[in-house]
Amino acid sequence: MPLDLHKLRHLVAVADEGGFTRAAASLHMSQQALSTSIRVLERQVGVPLLERGRSAVRPLPAGEALIEDARALLGAAQAAMDRARRTGRGERRPLRIGHTPAVTGDEVGDLLAPARIDDPGLVAVVQQVYPADLAAQLRDGRMDLGLCRNMPPGTGLDRTLLTRHRLRVAVPSDHPLAGRAEIGLAELRDTVLVVWGAPGSSGYTDLLLEHCRSAGFTPRIERSPVQGTPPITAVVRSGHAAFVTRPAGTAVDGRVEVLDVVPPIHAPVHALWAGALRHEARDALLELLTAPRDG
DSSP: OOOOHHHHHHHHHHHHHTSHHHHHHHHTSOHHHHHHHHHHHHHHHTSOOEEEOSSOEEEOHHHHHHHHHHHHHHHHHHHHHHHHHHHHHTOOOOEEEEEOTTSOHHHHHHHHHHHHHHOTTOOEEEEEOOHHHHHHHHHTTSOSEEEESSOOOOTTOEEEEEEEEEEEEEEETTSTTTTOSEEOGGGGTTSOEEESSOTTTOHHHHHHHHHHHHTTOOOOEEEOSSTTSOGGGGGTTTSOBEEEOSOSEEETTTTEEEEEESSOEEEEEEEEEOTTSOOHHHHHHHHHHHSOOOO
């Protein structure tokens, strides 16, 4: 029997809500009907999908695998409906772009500039999204394209390199390294580095630490307590340093200095997308941004 999208939606809801009671309420159905739906799905798959405890319900390995694919299937179904509806109405489908905090709004604008010239009618809706949320929203179709730095694609997503940006170091204006035109990366060995993601769970943080290790030291790090803010603001009155991609010079009303690092080091900008979900404008943008450049 083919998979029933309704039953897949029921399974995802139980996983998201952590139990049948809240899931049934969110789906506007009885708990008995929801439980029956999941039992039928388990019989169809042929293996248990959920572990039913007294206080909570959690997915078993088979359930986790099916839930991951179910999100993509449900996203594809919703995207197909939306595409048909907009086509019938003669509407242009917007390109929904999510970018992690490591990629600034200005950098997103620079990446989109060639596409706006090539296609003046392109409608792009840009939003900052945290990495874990970005992956989920790409899989279920709430986002069409993700922009990130060194974020693993994960199941159901494709990834390609769009460009690289030169990394620089921001320090408070009263820091011992301030006033320099450039520094060697090893000169940061005695300075605490502010990062946003935890090592091991953030591809971008891991990349920054690897740059430092390649320079001969393992830095002391501190995770920013204020998530989602521009990296350059994290060092104000802190005595710490942070990697940034903005040009060298003064910033934050003179309270921060951005220093060149020699030899230069770089951070990638990757595009993430769900290849199973069609989007003409996204595909055209990716083709434009990854096309070989003259020279």
